[in-house]
Amino acid sequence: MAGLLNGKITLVTGAASGIGRAAAIAFAREGAKVLVADMTEDAGRETVKLVKDAGGEATFVKCDVARAADAEALVAAAVKTYGRLDGAFNNAGVAGKIARTADDTEENFDRIMAVNLRGVWLCMKYEIQQMVKQGQGGAIVNTASAAGLVGSHGMPAYAASKHGVIGLTKTAALEYARAAIRINAVCPGVIDTAMVAGMVSAHPRLKDKLVGVEPIARMGRPSEIAEAVTWLLSDAASFVTGAAMPVDGGMIAQ
Numbered sequence: 001m002a003g004l005l006n007g008k009i010t011l012v013t014g015a016a017s018g019i020g021r022a023a024a025i026a027f028a029r030e031g032a033k034v035l036v037a038d039m040t041e042d043a044g045r046e047t048v049k050l051v052k053d054a055g056g057e058a059t060f061v062k063c064d065v066a067r068a069a070d071a072e073a074l075v076a077a078a079v080k081t082y083g084r085l086d087g088a089f090n091n092a093g094v095a096g097k098i099a100r101t102a103d104d105t106e107e108n109f110d111r112i113m114a115v116n117l118r119g120v121w122l123c124m125k126y127e128i129q130q131m132v133k134q135g136q137g138g139a140i141v142n143t144a145s146a147a148g149l150v151g152s153h154g155m156p157a158y159a160a161s162k163h164g165v166i167g168l169t170k171t172a173a174l175e176y177a178r179a180a181i182r183i184n185a186v187c188p189g190v191i192d193t194a195m196v197a198g199m200v201s202a203h204p205r206l207k208d209k210l211v212g213v214e215p216i217a218r219m220g221r222p223s224e225i226a227e228a229v230t231w232l233l234s235d236a237a238s239f240v241t242g243a244a245m246p247v248d249g250g251m252i253a254q
């Protein structure tokens, strides 16, 4: 059966866990070959194993997206391993510490920006260079957040970084539309991953609050984001570019 991403060469950052891992598995199920990129090596290799156990093809690349040399090497690894790059999911991100605007630290602010915003830009820079060079277009999806569309109490830098991801996405989408490179963002609501578990363990009362903001009355599953991203990267979404698509259980509709 033809998959949505049949024959495509893709990469996923932050693929050792949560949404990125679910995306790597979904892309491979739909016929893509996947570069699994993350800072965390053991869990990244575990994602590769999960893909291979399900009959797919994947390779691990160790990568800190906040470092330009790593982002460049990641794209080079896609070309070296599989010959080209057709689709990229720039998903690596950190929540940082929870602190209101007046209490946040420069260290927390700078790290969140370096990974969530600068990292997405750096990855796009080298991905787009490669796609332009190939001359056959491509597709990129960046992970923003519902916090990229509305404010988020106690997460000033995170919300700013995710609003920034949407700005980067729209700008690059306009710049490369004529080159047939489609660039979109996905805006997850509250998703049941290690990131949210970490926030809840630091602030136990947060759990009810997080579920409470979801009209659907539960957290989302990583696979529910992965399905949307698979579609955005596929040719089925051929007229979609510059979009910031909420996949959020209705969170920002209220």
Ligand SMILES: NC(=O)c1ccc[n+]([C@@H]2O[C@H](COP(=O)([O-])OP(=O)(O)OC[C@H]3O[C@@H](n4cnc5c(N)ncnc54)[C@H](O)[C@@H]3O)[C@@H](O)[C@H]2O)c1
Residues within 6 Å of the ligand: 013, 014, 015, 016, 017, 018, 019, 020, 037, 038, 039, 040, 063, 064, 065, 066, 091, 092, 093, 094, 095, 115, 119, 143, 144, 145, 146, 187, 188, 189, 190, 191, 192, 193, 194, 195, 196
């Ligand atoms: N979970 C949610 O509720 C939620 C909601 C909206 C947006 N998001 C976003 O989704 C993305 C994935 O988050 P998740 O919930 O799956 O979290 P997660 O913590 O389960 O996974 C994040 C992964 O990113 C990796 N990573 C972190 N910094 C990195 C770096 N500098 N370079 C490479 N890899 C790095 C981590 O090692 C980890 O494997 C993030 O961008 C996050 O901001 C999550």
